[in-house]
Amino acid sequence: MRNHHDDHDDFGGLQRDVAATRANLDRRRLLRVVTGLGLGVSGLQVLGCDEQSPTAPTTTTTTTTTPTPTSGMCSRIPEETAGPFPGDGSNGPNVLGLADVVRNDIRSSFGGLSGRAEGVGLQIVLTIVSASTCEPAAGRAVYLWQCDREGRYSLYNAGVTNQNYLRGVQQADANGRVTFTSIYPGCYSGRWPHIHFEVYPSLAAASSVANKSATSQIALPKDTSDLVYATTGYATSVTNLSRITLATDMVFSDGVNLELATVTGSVESGLVAMLTVAV
Numbered sequence: 001m002r003n004h005h006d007d008h009d010d011f012g013g014l015q016r017d018v019a020a021t022r023a024n025l026d027r028r029r030l031l032r033v034v035t036g037l038g039l040g041v042s043g044l045q046v047l048g049c050d051e052q053s054p055t056a057p058t059t060t061t062t063t064t065t066t067p068t069p070t071s072g073m074c075s076r077i078p079e080e081t082a083g084p085f086p087g088d089g090s091n092g093p094n095v096l097g098l099a100d101v102v103r104n105d106i107r108s109s110f111g112g113l114s115g116r117a118e119g120v121g122l123q124i125v126l127t128i129v130s131a132s133t134c135e136p137a138a139g140r141a142v143y144l145w146q147c148d149r150e151g152r153y154s155l156y157n158a159g160v161t162n163q164n165y166l167r168g169v170q171q172a173d174a175n176g177r178v179t180f181t182s183i184y185p186g187c188y189s190g191r192w193p194h195i196h197f198e199v200y201p202s203l204a205a206a207s208s209v210a211n212k213s214a215t216s217q218i219a220l221p222k223d224t225s226d227l228v229y230a231t232t233g234y235a236t237s238v239t240n241l242s243r244i245t246l247a248t249d250m251v252f253s254d255g256v257n258l259e260l261a262t263v264t265g266s267v268e269s270g271l272v273a274m275l276t277v278a279v
Contacts, residue, residue, distance in 0.1 A: 119183030136176030151188030
């Protein structure tokens with residue numbers, strides 16, 4: 001199988017990734033400048049929102065602080081590249097038109113395909129809010145996808161081209177929340193552990209990539225990743241993670257404040273990753 005860093009060069013991946021990242025530098029640099037001026041949490045409240053966390057497992061292994069929604073303005077989630085493996089029809093395969101793509105549990109393949117992604121259990125909870133009011137954005141839809149524990153993307157990478165697992169769509173509830181049951185993604189060469197997603201105005205609009213209103217990525221914390229990667233099946237992730245940092249990652253190097261998930265739970269009982277996403 002090919003090294004995954006090279007995979008991001010495919011389909012114009014790296015070139016497109018870098019261009020997409022540069023487009024966000026000026027906007028995201030402002031956040032770092034405000035922080036550097038010593039404005040503290042109160043000064044940053046006009047730039048970001050705090051997160052109202054759902055009930056998490058009683059056993060906690062690691063927690064990364066993420067803001068909670070308050071009144072006023074929230075910073076929009078940074079626009080990031082979808083990468084070369086979106087599966088939304090913009091770059092080859094398209095799962096958005098399949099009826100079974102609307103689902104909570106994304107560990108298994110669907111639409112007539114069989115197969116299941118194995119790994120440490122991870123529940124992904126995104127709270128979608130309005131960037132202008134910080135109020136829950138009920139009715140929005142999220143298409144989410146990620147690699148498996150071996151670092152492979154279904155539909156694209158050798159060995160899983162006949163699978164479409166770890167892809168799914170959910171509609172936000174009255175609190176703006178979507179929840180996906182998944183596995184902790186592996187770390188492949190050249191990228192920090194992450195999860196991709198797109199936000200759509202509605203569930204009906206999520207049937208076509210032309211309707212998306214935001215594309216971004218979720219960064220996962222290192223302490224949690226270290227614990228997960230010490231378990232069976234994640235051996236290559238240990239080496240790959242040792243060679244990358246958030247500061248050198250092609251997507252997160254210009255700031256990760258709005259994209260770094262809060263993770264609670266345990267490797268044994270399952271983990272929960274939470275993030276507030278303003279659109």
